Amino acid sequence: MTERAAELAEQAAARILADLGGSRRGVVVDSPPGAGKSTLVVRAAAALADAGEPVMVIAQTNEQVDDLTDRLAAARPQLALGRLAAGDYAPPDRVTRHPRVRLSTRLADLSGCPVVLSTAHKWATVRAEAAWPWAIVDEAYQMRSDLLLRVAGLFQRALFVGDPGQLDPFSVVQTERWTGLSWDPMQSAVAVLLRHNPDLPVHVLPVSWRLPASAAPVVSEAFYPFTGFAAATGPGERRVAFATASFGDHAVDRALETAAAHGWALYELPARHAVRTDAEAAAACADLAARLLQRGAVCHSERSPAGDPVTAGRVAVGTAHRDQAAAVRAALADRGVTGVTADTANRLQGREFDVVIVLHPLSGRRDATAFHLEAGRLCVLTTRHRHACLVVARAGIPELLDAHPSAEPVHLNVPVRFPDGWEANQAMLAHLSQWKVRAP
């Protein structure tokens, strides 16, 4: 399976790199979760630099820029890299350990570097005399189009790479003033780019290296209904085993064993309308994480067939709101668990874990608002894992969805987005209900 997947991925990458040599002003690459987006960015940057064309790399956060710098420097140790950063930026070890990486706050200091990397916000402050022949925009679906407007004057042609299924960029300003305009500044960079340049080639990476065989078809159908993708590994290639047996019959253990066997588990609490920081749900998330570590989970994968222990650093709890994440962190601290990441979907974007526990955004709610129904939120939460995903939810979400059909207004001149959040939620729940474990 893995060889076939590698072949498919290689063919896709070759097609994309061939397009970069063509005459198009831009190339868009849609990447499902864990499909080797960073690898592609590194390859494309190296290929363009080899062809003698200076490249600017635009990512959204310093963390992302540091990751790309590290990977590019490791792949091409002889290539001179420029890391442009703001004055208060402190470079981490993974950037400073590469001798050929030059750091500066001014672009003029980095002349002669074939590849210069920085965040979009820093690039927006740069005034260059000559436009760069090429730019690579990473996480382009998380970039707002007004930011693209500020940096687009710096380059002639660009490769845009991103995951269309994740959370859209947002604004604190609520207005419909620009709804329907092709350059709506609240839209993502790629949405605006494609509306003005509908003839640009759009490639799709076909294989997810992160998601296991149990997750890829489900996620592909629920969140990427038209493009689809496959898992790189076949069924059974990724396994979770426990070093200890459970004692007695407890719902937490049953949920963990279900997730180990099938890649998914729905840990269902009794139906109740709860406040946002539902203490029982937070406790359930913390119990699952604590028990997983106690029982000494070991995951077997194509990287380590002999098995790696699942450490706290490889486990995450994902929530919709910041106060819910804080409640889960407090519950974890009460159980003496340290090192487990508990954060919101927005902050987990782009990260990867072995096991992820999700507090369902609709759990215990009276209403299903557009925020809680957003397909991107559920997609981020259910696609961070390499091995297993456990969803904690109060019973009654199907009834809640039935009572709140999608009622968003339809605007003129606004392309319809698929999948619709309501539909995606139904699809995920229908799948999860097979692996339901009722909490006492």
Next chain:
Amino acid sequence: MSTLTSLARAVAVATGTAQRTCTVRHVHVSARPLVFVPLALAGEAVAPLAAIVGDQPQAPALLVVAEPRDRDQRFAFAADLAAVVLRYIDGYLAEQEPTPGREPATRYADAPQLLVPNQAGITFTRLLGRSTRFRRTEGPYAVPPSVPLLGRWLTFFTERAESPSSSLMLAATDVLAAHWATGQSPVEDRNLGALLGWIDPPPGMSGAQAAAAAEDPVRCPPAGPATDPTFDNEVLDQRMLAVRAARLSGDGRAFQRAAAALTAALATQLEPTWALMWRAVALLRALPEGAHVAARWDGDKDAFTWHARHVADGGPPQPRRDGAVAAARRLASLERLHEMVAAQRAFDDPLVMAEHRLAGEAFAGRVVAAEPDRVVGAGARRVLRPRITVETGDVPPAEPGGTFTSPARPGQQARVVAVTAAGGRTRVVLELRGGMGRSLTPPPGSMPALGEFVSYAAFGDGWQPPPAFPAPEDTPWTHGGPPARYAPDDDDAREDWS
């Protein structure tokens, strides 16, 4: 909804009276605002039916359109409205004041203020402005010159109403709901009568009873622009038909009688809201004004001056749509103002600050230790860096290295040096810089004294330079390239749906 607002709503339900959620007023209320209550004909996008408008509570102007589907009558209504609105605006174009050190060197000493009952009133005003500002004053379907001018001013007001820092155009329900918490839902708060019932019930009634009474559309007709459907069916329909029949019959006196009857019927729908609007103005005036409100109103005066001079210089009307650069620029400016106003509200108002303290974005407590004369560095580089220790019962968001700002001394930065928690209370050691002059001893009052109660917030109202955008003629290929130069033409007045 924040914790404190939820609590205030619960208290409002329990006591039957609205609870204040602010100690000061965060908007400017003019000494002579123009109150405008429009009504629209049901089923039409912008068909004005009637309006009551004026800047004196005892002298409103009542404008009525006998046949709102007739476009000539619509623009005759716009001309009548323009007479009132433009005369009111002209009253502010007399007196100027100097603006030291800034360009232009003068601005108008005060600015007009337009008050409508609710958000729907702002939307109606926006659409009315859009349908009138591109009208031609000569050729076929010509309108009086005051009509497009009215459209430009109404558009100006509604565009300012989108800005969180502006008080040039306000919706009464929004402003009242931002200052009081009621025992009803935020959707019910959009009903002006019910909202005022909670805030200021008549003698002998609780807020809840007064709000329930205000739900009766006969006693308290809707505050527009939508009318009460029962009124439409039972009264309006008959009287409009009577006007039409009288006009067709050619009987002048019958027509006048029918028109007077229609006007009287519409007056019953508008006059209660007129009275409510002035009650709302009086309630808001009774609140003390927040410290930053005057500075924000100065910004409104600048905007008013800019637009008045733009109109006087023969500039074009506002375009129908923002271009790519204009849209991005406007969004950036709105986002910066949003942050600025949020910080200023917290700095002006301890109750708003309390919400931030509960949300973990600020803390407050007493100064339990101070080193006012602490100096670091040597020789010529010796600088004053006093330290204070604040003991707080809040859960402070402080981590060493974070910077905080105090409302009492916004020009001074406090950097967290150490945080120690003991017995439910936390001690935060802060190092201060800025706002203490150049000497090596801080002047009295320039830093918190021992025993002083201080609050510190993780946000400041510090000014940031506006982000740089390309010029419209440099719009990049990703956003459609440079746009064609905008020239107003007849197509501007056409709507996709008209």
